[in-house]
Amino acid sequence: MISTETAPVGQPTGTAIDTYAIPGHWSLLWKGFRKHRIGMIGLIIFVLMILAVIFVPIISPNPYNRVNPDSSLWAAPIGTVDHSNGHVFLLGSDKIGRDNLTLIFQAGRISLTVALIPTLLILIIGFLVGAATGYFGGWLDSIVMRIADFLLGIPILPAYIIVIRLIRDTSTGPHFAEDWGAAFATIIIAFVLFGWMGISRMVRGLVLSLRSQPFIEAAQALGAGAPRIIFRHLLPNTMVPLLVAGMFAVGDFIIMEAMLAYFGLGIRDTLQPTIVTWGNLLTSGQDQVWFMTNLNPFEQIRGYLVLFPSALLLITVLSINFIGEGLRDVLDPRRHS
Amino acid sequence: MTTYLIRRILQSIIFLPLASLLIYTLLVMWMPSGPQSQYNAEKVILDRAAQDVTPMPELAPTRADFADLEERYKLNNPWPLNFFVWLFDPNDTTLKGYNIKGQPIVIQKGINISLGSLSLRGSGMLTGDFGTSTAYATGTPIATILASRWGGTLVLLSASFLIALLIGIPLGVVGAVRQRSPLDHTITFFSLAGLSVPSYVIGLLFIMFLAILPKALHDQNGWDWLPWLPAGGMGDDDLWSRVTHLALPATTLALPQLAWISRHTRFALLDVLSQDYIRTAWAKGLRSYKVIFKHALRNSLIPLITQLALLVPVLMSGAIVVETVFALQGVGKAFFRSIGGCLITYNSLLSDPAPCPLIGYFPIDYPLALTLLLIMLVIVAVANVVADMLYSIVDPRINYESKGRTM
Numbered sequence: 001m002i003s004t005e006t007a008p009v010g011q012p013t014g015t016a017i018d019t020y021a022i023p024g025h026w027s028l029l030w031k032g033f034r035k036h037r038i039g040m041i042g043l044i045i046f047v048l049m050i051l052a053v054i055f056v057p058i059i060s061p062n063p064y065n066r067v068n069p070d071s072s073l074w075a076a077p078i079g080t081v082d083h084s085n086g087h088v089f090l091l092g093s094d095k096i097g098r099d100n101l102t103l104i105f106q107a108g109r110i111s112l113t114v115a116l117i118p119t120l121l122i123l124i125i126g127f128l129v130g131a132a133t134g135y136f137g138g139w140l141d142s143i144v145m146r147i148a149d150f151l152l153g154i155p156i157l158p159a160y161i162i163v164i165r166l167i168r169d170t171s172t173g174p175h176f177a178e179d180w181g182a183a184f185a186t187i188i189i190a191f192v193l194f195g196w197m198g199i200s201r202m203v204r205g206l207v208l209s210l211r212s213q214p215f216i217e218a219a220q221a222l223g224a225g226a227p228r229i230i231f232r233h234l235l236p237n238t239m240v241p242l243l244v245a246g247m248f249a250v251g252d253f254i255i256m257e258a259m260l261a262y263f264g265l266g267i268r269d270t271l272q273p274t275i276v277t278w279g280n281l282l283t284s285g286q287d288q289v290w291f292m293t294n295l296n297p298f299e300q301i302r303g304y305l306v307l308f309p310s311a312l313l314l315i316t317v318l319s320i321n322f323i324g325e326g327l328r329d330v331l332d333p334r335r336h337s
Numbered sequence: 338m339t340t341y342l343i344r345r346i347l348q349s350i351i352f353l354p355l356a357s358l359l360i361y362t363l364l365v366m367w368m369p370s371g372p373q374s375q376y377n378a379e380k381v382i383l384d385r386a387a388q389d390v391t392p393m394p395e396l397a398p399t400r401a402d403f404a405d406l407e408e409r410y411k412l413n414n415p416w417p418l419n420f421f422v423w424l425f426d427p428n429d430t431t432l433k434g435y436n437i438k439g440q441p442i443v444i445q446k447g448i449n450i451s452l453g454s455l456s457l458r459g460s461g462m463l464t465g466d467f468g469t470s471t472a473y474a475t476g477t478p479i480a481t482i483l484a485s486r487w488g489g490t491l492v493l494l495s496a497s498f499l500i501a502l503l504i505g506i507p508l509g510v511v512g513a514v515r516q517r518s519p520l521d522h523t524i525t526f527f528s529l530a531g532l533s534v535p536s537y538v539i540g541l542l543f544i545m546f547l548a549i550l551p552k553a554l555h556d557q558n559g560w561d562w563l564p565w566l567p568a569g570g571m572g573d574d575d576l577w578s579r580v581t582h583l584a585l586p587a588t589t590l591a592l593p594q595l596a597w598i599s600r601h602t603r604f605a606l607l608d609v610l611s612q613d614y615i616r617t618a619w620a621k622g623l624r625s626y627k628v629i630f631k632h633a634l635r636n637s638l639i640p641l642i643t644q645l646a647l648l649v650p651v652l653m654s655g656a657i658v659v660e661t662v663f664a665l666q667g668v669g670k671a672f673f674r675s676i677g678g679c680l681i682t683y684n685s686l687l688s689d690p691a692p693c694p695l696i697g698y699f700p701i702d703y704p705l706a707l708t709l710l711l712i713m714l715v716i717v718a719v720a721n722v723v724a725d726m727l728y729s730i731v732d733p734r735i736n737y738e739s740k741g742r743t744m
Contacts, residue, residue, distance in 0.1 A: 038525075149348065149352075150352060150355060150356070153352050153356065153717060153718070153721065154356060154714075154717075155650050155653065155654050155713055155717060156654065157654040157657060157658075158654070158657075158672070158676070158710060158713065161676050161678070162360075162363055162364065162676070165368070165676065165677065165698070165701070166363060166367060166368060168698070169368060169369040169370055169698075170367075170369055251533065255533070255534070255535045258535045258537075258538070259535045259537070259658065262535070262537050262658075262680075263673070263678050264678065264679050264680065264698070279535075282537075282538060282541070283680075286541055303545055306538075306541055306542070306545065307542075310534060310538045310541075310542065313534060313535075313538070314530065314533055314534050314538075317533035317534065318529060318530055318533040321529050321532065321533055322529070325529070
């Protein structure tokens, strides 16, 4: 990887090698990835989804965050026109008259955030722990890895439930069920607490095999300290596997958030101000499924209150998995499909 | 290999008490609504009442409740001794009570096994003395709850395990043999899709399109030929009703595992198919089914078999969700309720997990939650040991470093 940052004082700057266009780590990866059809489809869909999640709630005219005063617009079918301002409910409205189109993309904002933040955190923690244990070894390694093994053995769903209950009941601050910030933070803490082990194990394995390679030994011989070796030499070499693991972690966390919302432990739809996620949209839309009596799922049944959020969730997680799959195939040509 | 195996089994043996200790500490001692804080609060009130500072007769807990808490969770012992005494207490073998006439009697509790001069007596969790439910089914012994509910869960788990195996492996084989064909891409797509949605969403979609919609069409449109599946519940006593009621939940639970198994089979088989001895088999002019099924598939299933034991805890977690969605009477839903689970919206079929209160949560049923969590941990530990044993028995050339996540 060619570094563009200025070298520290005393180091030779602008060596001859920088002037040649040697294909770096990332450009090689991109070259391989570009040819991977499923991976590219995933990437395009994911980028489109992020753009849509950012812009649709801005563009879409009907607000998502208040009870519609006109009760004739509650649970309105697709294409209903709001005669007071001429806006059209393109995807219908939910049972309190919020516009479905705005709602599902607004929900995506929170769902993606609540997945991306813990992913970033577990990547950082996982790398630091894995690099430290793999590089230093010894008692640090055995203690930390025993803890990681122990945490990996605990079934994840009960663990999340207990930790969230514990934080919620112990906190004396804003009430969990009333304050979305508290709910948000609690979920992230639970995700990070039980998420770092897999990544640190992977990093540790990579570091163990990298540690004995000549370039690390050369750096050691030149007198580089542990922080320099870890951040300048080990980090770039573990970046791509970290990226793959991070991709899959984002998908897992989106699914897990929806699962927790279903159990009433996530971010609830009843909060003020309204915070919607795909999970709590699905949860509050599900009773519409049970009360379906008419036949057309897009007319009277309002089955789409479940269908649209689940379709968006599926598309997002699927595209993320496609990207991860593509990256993994490029990294490990043996698995090439 | 033997030392590796012994080390892994020792690790599992250490894992079990440590994880149980963690659960006991978190739930009994740290939880603000838990027994320890209840005990502490009651102790303060009783002490003040004893000193006649503030009598507070209407608030004061009875001595019996207080003693019951102390006896139940052994809270008068210091940590972590209280956990071990809670598991097994050799000194506490009798229960004082009163008979119908009001005379004090002494009831034997726990176990009392004697072999010649050796005798083992005591009570506690390990002797099957789980206590009674406090919030979910107040007053019912937990052993009774477990006995009536394990059957449903076991049937559900084994049915979905079978579905996942019987469909997942053939799909993986087809994907590997017809690599890069449209069929392979379709299988890959759907197995990735199966791993990309929460299982309750799959359940809801099944209910929508296979249960409620066909039933509505049948009833209202007069489509008499259209069959539909029941949306939930356990069904009547006859076999057919049980099978139809099990179809949707078992499939829902099986789908992610099915996807996982088919992907693993595909990759493992592709790996083996590129080996030299397979090329030799082709070169010998063997028939393709012989090459694939006799030479390749057998070897490729080795890593899969060992991973299957690790699916057990995953299935157990899945059962919590699926039993709740489909209103099945099983251990998973009991766990969901015992930990204070509730459903955000009310609907008639799912009235058992009650609707969530707008603010706050349901009380935790501590004895039931603790029992179920301990059972879950035992199952996880056993599954891990079985996986390790299979691992080393089936394949001697093992990479001992990498092991997957157990949930």
